Amino acid sequence: MDIRIFQKKDGGVVQLIDKEKMLDWPIELPLKFVEDVRSRLKSYRDAKVEEEISNYLDNILTNLAIPKIKEAFEGATQDTIISILSSIETLSETNVGAIKPIQSQLENLTKNTNKTIVAHAQRILNNLVS
């Protein structure tokens, strides 16, 4: 299954890519996707569908987006972490809500020995506070 279908009462549908298809995505992208869809939930104009999609997004967040980022923060090379943080920083400038689920991981990174990593993590956290 490549697409999940959510049927609306008015006969319309919302179709979302299946979680399995996101496994090969760049690490920070599932998080971006979750927040992107969450921001348009109201536009679907169907309470039941909103709830179903919200649950699906929570599932992606808990079982894919956050573990992927956590795993990268713990095991990837410093260059990879910097690259991911750079993308997350850009995301935090426009959609700070997307960053909240990884706040504790970012706080851990502020204790990193690499100054660039610390600077990125700090700037993202600052965006979260402001």
Next chain:
Amino acid sequence: MSQKQKKKSFDLKAAKDLFNEYIEKGQVKTKIEFPMDVVKIDDLNRKEVLSRLYKLVDDVLTKIYTTGRPSIQLPSRSGSNIRWDEENDLLLLGKQIMEKQFHTLTSVADITRLMRVLEVVTELLNENLHATKREVFYTDVNLFKEQKNSDKSIEDIATMLYTTRNSTHIVAAPRGSCVGRLRIRDQTDIIDLESQGSGGWTISPFLDQIEIIESDAEFILVIEKNAAMMRLSEARFWRKYPCILITAQGVGNVATRMFLKRLNKELNLPTFTLVDSDPYGHYIHSVYLRGSKRLSYESPFLATPNIKLLGVLTRDLDKYKIPTEARIKMNKQDEKRTKDLLQEGFVKTNKAWEMDLRLALEKKEKAEIQAFASHGFKFLTDDYLPEKLTTGDWI
């Protein structure tokens, strides 16, 4: 238009019913069963194409060592080898094989060009790059002389490898655009097709890098002309009627047709064309429907067999009271094209389509989509399209 007509409301019932029918059935067709007498073409990844390419070169080398007279065999793309598969409504390539000899005077230029393109394809695949047909021509202008020669070699290479042209990483220049209720992923970017300005998102020829990630559209509308696309874009047609709009500005190029096919297949959406009411418009619809003769070997990856011709139908000219001055008299070429279309198997088996073309021949009239502007600029978006999608008045 009268006040009474202006107050009409449209629920797009017929289009919604068709959509629900598709959803209930599941994917329209997940696997196509091809007739026995056609060649099978595959959409391959980089590694698979390279593997086929090396095997082809190995075979040529073996022939050089064993016979000293190398040759290459490939399916013929001549008209006599094109089959119309009635069941799948597709134009496909038959099993007639032609042989290109390396050692004759007549074939030396052709085979040298072919080998040059093969070299370019190898480089593109190894480097994971894409090039347009025009760029391939410029890799060796002296050898190719004209772009039609390099284009022919590009198609020969794809046929020789039994794969699609896109699989060889040679792509058409971007021409089509898309706008509406759709979000896609292009590598690291999420692109919202509702926020791409009035021009929409230019359909990328690098479709292997594109992924459909979200949509709440209920149908797809393919529009022949950019002017009509602009009219719908300006009206933000997709906001009132959840849809995806596509135009290729004329006959659909490979990228547009391939993208449409993917949208139709993955989202399972009813798909319609809006073309001029003339034989060329009907031809454009037919290319989306069952592929073109020139690229018949790629039809399974380019055609959208369940696409409907929404308009502008010949019968619409009277029904929607298009004024005489907004209609155009058919010329001899229009009449010939209409007669040619009437000879096609896919028209003969579609009685409604045949009737509409016969009516055009009888009235000897045609009209552009823009002719609806004679009823006001909003008539197309507020009346014509919603009414047709509500009543199911399509072919």
